Amino acid sequence: MLKLLLCLLLVPFTNACSKKDSDILKFSKATLLISTTLEEQFRSTSKTILFEELHKRNGPKLEMGKNWENGTIIGLALQDDPDLFGEPLPEVQDMETMPAEAYRLVHIQKNGKDILWVIGADVRGILYGLGKLLRTAQIGNGQLQIARDTDFSESPKYAIRGHQFGYRNTANSWDSWTVEQFDQHFREQVLFGANSFENIPFQDPNSSVHFKVHPQKMEVELSKICNKYQADYWAWTPAPRDLTEKDAHKEGLAQQEAFYARCPRLDGVFVPGGDPGDNHPSDLMPYLQDLSEILKKHHPKAGIWVSLQGFEEEKAEYFFNYLEEHDPDWLTGLVYGPSSPPIALERQLLPKKYKHRFYPDITHTVRCHYPAANWDQAFALTLGREPCNPQPRHYAKLFNEDTQHTDGFITYSDGSHDDVNKVVWSQLGWNPNIDLNKTITEYCRFFFGSEVAETAAEGIFALEKNWEGPLSDNPTVQKTLALWQGLETGNPGLRDNWRWQQLIMRAYYDAYIQDRSAYEKKLESEAYEIFKAAPEMGAEKAMEKALAHMQKADNEPISQHLKNKVFEYAEALFHSVGAQTSVEKYNASGSERGAILDFIDHPLNNRWWLEDEFKKISLLKTEDEKLKRLEFLRTYEDPGSGSFYDNISSADAKHVTSKTDDAIDYLWENNGLSRKRLSTQLFQFSPTLAYYGLDPNSEYIIRVSGYGEALLRANGELLKPSKYEKGFEQFKEFPLPKELITDGKLNITFDKPDEDHLNWRQQSRITDVWILKQ
Structure with a gap:
């Protein structure tokens, strides 16, 4: 199979700017021709994508056509089409048939007409070609501009490239989404190269105050959306926690079958071996075999997948012995998730007939699979586990370390805060050696516009640098804030864009925490200086004075203008995308679920601890004991x-x-x-x-x-x-x-x-x- 690389140069707008004007194809109107060999549903979907996405960006006007009479043409075709309304597809010397999901984006001029071809190996390939076009062209002012020598072909490295979107209360935004929001979001993920989406069904309709759609209805709607965009629909469905309980096996199957019957499309069912659940594989595998029969009845091409999460050595050994002894055809593959056996070992032990899927956590910063490296404690205490966390360089490194052992991935995500990371993973799934700068610039061009794309991309990388190393001497934080403030002031038209909102909010939040951390550590250091005078003023007086000094953090807070901006954007995010940044204010499901407002003023020095220590010291019997303890506290870190x-x-x-x-x-x-x-x-x-x-x-x-x-x-x-x-x-x-x-x-x-x-x-x-x- 031919590995189509960047064999022919596609020059995105960032490079096209340096070309002569005559080298750039510009058009304000065009005729869209779509191959009649495509199913009518997909013809309608591809037309809607192009018309709507160009309209949002004030792009050129398109008209549907069935002939080549008009000037500029955008042609969508399959590589096996002999022609498009009588016009042969462009030929490429010495090029083999494109593999699955591949596409070619090429401009040619023929008979005085400019033709922009999007040719797919299959219908997915056409969607990915449209995505590349929309991500790289300059669109605005009623025009689309792209280099005339554009000729670019690409096929994905990994067959599975997806993300989990659990419609449940623990997600910090999705439980408030409408069907229309999911439709748009899945479309955007596909245009950046994703081909799979995984839901978490069986949610209690009363579990979230934010639900606008009954969870069982949304399960079906997500299946329909995946079918619309030719994406695989997966379900994460744990087995009953204890399959040895009476009727647990039977009841688990009945619940699953009802779900399978409701869904118009279902391609994969992932049953975690643990987290949750603690079933021995001797009980789990028979359950999965029965589950596969039910699944095949409703979705003949769908597959059963299982993970070994939480498996100790005996369980893992039993599982692989089971595969060797029974050679089950009903099992499609193994999923590697957090707390599974080592990923390379899993692939080594797994028979080649089975696929191996990765389940990486790209959504959390602590207590997780991929923690933020060398993260300052001030951020860990305030931003917590689910903040807006764009980390393109961090995840690119981790992707190339682990994904190589698999056939692809569906990432674990629990909200919209990791949006940049999803795009990075989707693009790495196409080419693990992508230029991250180009990828992030494409992200910013697509969502924010060509005029700000490069500067906004710089701002995303700057946000990642904010988290590198000690916060106290990180000069990036204030520079990052200044960069985003400039973008904020200069682009009021983006103020309702949720991706824009959460990135700017992070810049303000980081700067506020840096200011607070320096201020509160200084107050604590000055309190210890007060301890030095304790022998003269007395232990009780010294503690009273030191505590009053440290409480200036609460009574005389600093940088409140930065804090106010954070709250302003948090409010905007709640209305734009349902982001729940507070348990009390926005009904987040828990303190760890993106509730960054609830910890924004968490102490960044030891004043709470010292308050409690002072109470203990006051109970000591002698002044000498009190003074000795104060001296111990003063010199704890010195x-x-x-x-x-x-x-x-x-x-x-x-x-x-x-x-x-x-x-x-x-x-x-x-x-x-x-x-x-x-x-x-x-x-x-x-x-x-x-x-x-x-x-x-x-x-x-x-x-x-x-x-x-x-x-x-x-x-x-x-x-x-x-x-x-x-x-x-x-x-x-x-x-x-x-x-x-x-x-x-x-x-x-x-x-x-x-x-x-x-x-x-x-x-x-x-x-x-x-x-x-x-």
Whole structure:
């Protein structure tokens, strides 16, 4: 099969600008000719797409035609068509038949006519060709402009390229959508190269106050939309949680069949092996076999897929032995999702007759499959798990690491906030080596217009840089805000565009958090200076004065103009796309579900923790005890000359050489309003640290805080503790033998305790490490 690459150059408008005017095809009206070999439904769909999308962008006027009498022609045809209303399709030297979903976009001039051909290997190919045209041409002022030497062909690398759109209350926007909104959104995803959409049926109609359509009706409407755009319709449908319960197997099948019967189109059913559910494959596989028979009755070409999420070794071994022994033809493929066995191992063990689909999480920032790397804690505490998160470079890297082991992907998404990421993944599914700058520029050209495309693309990449490394010394944040403020001021016509709204809101939010973080950390530092005077003024007076000083964060807040803009855009997003950025104000389903307004003023210093510590200190019996405790709090992160301290998962940790297992994860408790010390809310399970310049003639103690066990090794040697407390904000201490640091170097590692039987939330973790010179 021919791999059609960028064998012939398509010059998008960004390059066409540098060409001579005579090298650019410009037209303000054209005749659209569509091959009669296409089904009438698709002829109508392709016509509607082109007419409506050009109209939205103030493009040229089109007229339907059946002959070649008029001047400029846009011709839509299949590669196997012998001609289009008597005109032969353009030939390409030495080109083989295009593979499935491929397209060719080419301009030719013949007999004084300009002809812009969109030729598809199949009907999907025509849609993808239209998408490329709409993404790369300059459209506006009643015209369409594209380079005259345009001749571009492309076929996808991966056969499955899709996204999950669960119409359910936990999605932070989709539960408020209408059928028309889903129709437009699916169209846009297809025009950027997607071919699959996965719904989550069986939702309680009373589970969301935002539902405008009954979930069972929407299940069918989404199926119809997929059929309209020739996209595969998938369903994520867990098995009953315990198939060993009486009638669970039978009732699960009955519920599924009712759904299958309702849908006019269904191509794939994905049943997760876990998350949710804890069924053994000895119970799950017979259920899936019965499910496949029901599915084939209603949708003969649809396939059953399963994942091994949460499978320990015995379950995974049973599953692959089952495949080897039974060789089931009713199973289409295996889905790799979070908490599955390693993706490369799955592909290696999976017989070649079965397909392998990826289920990557592109929607979350923490406690997730792909956490935001080196994320500052200030963002983790405020933006949380589902903010607007455009990260094209981050996801391109991850895509190429993992997707290579699969036949494609349907991403896990839970809202409109990851819109940029969806487009990036769809385009990577066509070509893993795409130029990300061109892809993001196409995104901005399509949704925002040619005039702002390049600057807005720069702004998206800048938003990604906002999240890289310590927030305190990140100069990008204020530059990013200035860039988006300029776009905001200069383009009032885009103020109702939801994609525009959420990107600008992120710029304001990031800048506000940076200002607050610097301000509140300064207040805390100044409070510790007050502690120094505690012996003179008394412990109680010092605590009262320090607390009043830190409470200026609430009583004398800064940068309120930035905060007000965030709330302004949050309101606009609720009306434009149903984004639920607050539990109380917009009825978000939970604090982790995009409720960024509810945490925008979450403390970014330790004032809550210190308030609680002050209450404990006040209960101490003597002044001396109170002063000693205050001094301990003052020097918690500043142990003095010759000693070292690291907040393990802080973006500015100086000696930590490992990366956190789960972003800058933090202890999620009390719906995100934990009062524990900020460093206690960050952790790694098995961190590594490196130190240089220790004094080989001095005594040192290694102090560790965290939770549970800490099996510490110093330069490879397991140390014995002199103190071993296991609770939060308690301490373990390990004397460091001098003979281990004769060269002044120290590497610290931690053996992993035998805790695989525990949920990760109950497993041991490390939060703080000190090297204390005695």
